[in-house]
């Protein structure tokens with residue numbers, strides 16, 4: 001498991017070497033959901049009392065959020081996958097630029113800080129390569145709750161003597177805006193209604209944690225949330241739900257290698273439409289109590305995919321499913337409706353032999369294509385996961401550079417893939433760096449000599 005969370009970033013390489021050809025077979029115990037854990041840690045700031053969060057994934061983004069909590073004045077300690085957060089000291093209201101720059105999800109401390117302190121100063125989070133990642137819904141919602149907001153020299157300054165309950169109708173079911181407003185509303189006088197709220201399972205997980213802290217939240221999982229503010233919140237203990245995007249990624253990896261993979265620990269209902277699409281593509285999917293098994297030994301069929309807010313097809317699985325569809329016997333159309341620019345990885349997938357043509361929000365995925373390993377660059381977290389998926393299904397060896405992106409959101413990726421029979425390795429810092437040739441085909445000796 002390595003050092004405890006919050007002591008040092010998890011050790012990982014910047015290059016992953018993936019030799020294709022192995023059928024993945026076996027089970028993966030899922031980690032806690034990155035996109036819930038980060039918000040639960042932020043929510044712990046809502047009370048001066050200590051909270052305990054279990055099943056926190058040991059990933060770079062969590063390390064950055066722990067750094068953020070400490071920079072704000074909270075004490076954080078860890079034991080295995082459990083974090084104990086004591087925000088009882090004097091909290092700072094300013095989230096440092098250096099941390100916000102590294103992780104735009106840091107914006108999620110804005111709601112808790114305004115709720116607890118009546119003020120917050122947050123560096124404007126940059127966009128990233130999947131889109132401008134605006135925060136106008138967050139800002140307009142907080143203003144509806146009575147906050148005054150100025151943007152000055154790249155910082156968002158929020159002030160609110162008293163937050164007042166209001167009806168906030170979101171233009172779009174933004175996950176982050178729903179979460180920030182939900183947390184701020186716990187401190188508002190009276191009732192807040194958030195209409196057109198996001199319905200992702202991670203929102204329900206946050207609402208459950210807030211409820212354990214003494215908040216009164218109704219409607220979690222629906223598009224209308226109602227919060228009865230003004231209750232003093234206390235510390236609570238909570239276990240993060242399993243990561244549905246990690247689950248979907250491993251199920252796609254298994255299907256892409258004509259394998260047989262089971263993921264353990266999550267509610268299959270969190271992936272309902274995704275599983276229907278896997279079945280339509282010719283993957284045999286069995287759902288059980290907190291387990292999903294995906295097997296494929298025949299040809300894949302083309303399937304059209306449109307990403308949408310939950311319960312639609314998750315945008316965070318779009319890049320990965322495009323790899324699977326590249327192996328299908330026919331042409332699929334993938335439409336990205338959530339982010340402005342989430343086909344960045346397509347060029348790198350095409351270098352591996354995929355035949356994807358994009359036009360605006362649409363990608364035409366030709367199949368079947370024979371993938372063949374080479375050196376590629378991960379543009380972001382899920383694009384990186386897609387490149388690893390392609391490497392697993394490709395001939396010879398794929399060298400995925402920029403693997404640091406992938407370790408932001410996948411705990412124990414190498415260990416889990418090896419346990420499934422994959423031939424992967426990385427250039428862990430400080431280990432004998434593999435001599436990867438200009439073309440990783442057949443080169444890229446890894447630290448453990450497997451490839």
Ligand code: EPZ
Nearest residue numbers: 035105133134135136137138174175176177316338339340
């Ligand atoms: C969360 O991002 C997730 N990140 C993303 O996962 C996920 O892709 C996304 O939700 C959608 O499910 C975390 O939870 C840390 P949004 P978030 O606000 O909250 C626009 C991953 O790979 N928008 O629902 O930023 C925005 O530009 C990451 O794990 C505004 O215009 O998503 C985007 O196009 C990637 N104004 C769309 O809405 C706003 O004020 C969806 O954004 C807010 C958002």
